[in-house]
Amino acid sequence: MKKLKKKTTEFNHPRVLKKPLLKKITRNNLEKKIRQQTDGLRIRNTQLRQGADREKLADLKIEEQREELLHVTRVGKLAEFVSSLAHEISQPLAAILSYAQAAQRMYAGREPQLQEILQYIINDNQRATEVIRRLRSLLKKNKPTFEPLDINDLIKDTVALIMTHITVRNKVIKFELAANLPLIQGDRIQLQQVLLNLISNSLEAMEDSSDSRELLIRTSRKDADTIMVEVRDSGCGIPEENMKKLFKHFFTSKPDGLGMGLSISRSIVEAHGGCLEAKNNSGSGATFYFTIPVNMRNGNE
């Protein structure tokens, strides 16, 4: 069994001091120690706070990236989802069409009102089918199919498509189309997409102001090999901080926008061998301009 050591009391200690002095020194030491420890704690506290702030910042960054990733995934998943949706919807559409046509045959030559109704069913079924078709083609990464095009004719045709849109908004389109431009090599539908995108953006930019009504479309020969198309509005212009991000996927200044229009337009123009840029006008509004190479096979003119 262990022998317990006897505790040495301060009375037996060789360096024991007189009580009052001892008390003072001990108290001073204690106070010093407390101050040191408090200072230490203060420093530690500040460090912890800084650490916590850094962590908060890192968390925010992670959250941002996560949101962006989610968005990209959502859009990727969106394509997948739309594709399977198109498949799913095509089945009942097929069934409805078959039923309507079967009923038409069953009542062939009779019941004209019923025949008419059945035809309406078939027509509307066609409309829905067409929507699916368009949805599907939207998803496809379309390689442009090139043909020789007259850019001025293309612009005029495109504007004719949306003339009602323009007049209803009380805006006016002005054309400055250079004469005798050589033909370009282009995919008609895709270039129309680009034009529609730029025009529609310009119309939106001019929405809020009643005194800026004019949208200018200009074509010119930039050089021997290149044609330039400009879409110029007198709307609200592009804020400087948005300039860099303008053509990026998912960038949009519209609350319900998908942010795909300009990035798609740019890829189309680039696939044609051209460039799509934007600049703010010296006055009001912005100009979106793109170049397209001249159709070399036709030579000059």
Added chain:
Amino acid sequence: MPSEKKKIYIVDDDESVCRALKVLLTTFEFEVKTFNSADSFFDAVPSDEPGCLVLDIHMPGLDGWATQKRILDSGSKRPVIFISAEKQDNAADRALKVGAVGFLQKPFNGQSLVDLINVASENNQAVDKMAQ
């Protein structure tokens, strides 16, 4: 002698489409039997039983392509018409390559299907005549 109705078999995993096509083809005086899977079709219909097959491409289990292969491998001369709700660019070409009579994208016109069925049976008759 009563004229026998031509037999049409439909294999599609979508019951809605099966039912609608049966109703439609019946108005064209065909005798229609439908199946929701290739397996249930093979179980019920012997390969020497005549009749055109309207075959959906995208199905769980044996899909349209695999089904057509099995039909060819069995030596059966059964004419096959492919249908699909999916949009595949080369499906029509592929269908012809594997010996089908044709390919239709849903939703399709009833008359288009019937035209293909008639082509199929004409071909078959021609083949039968040649064999005689």
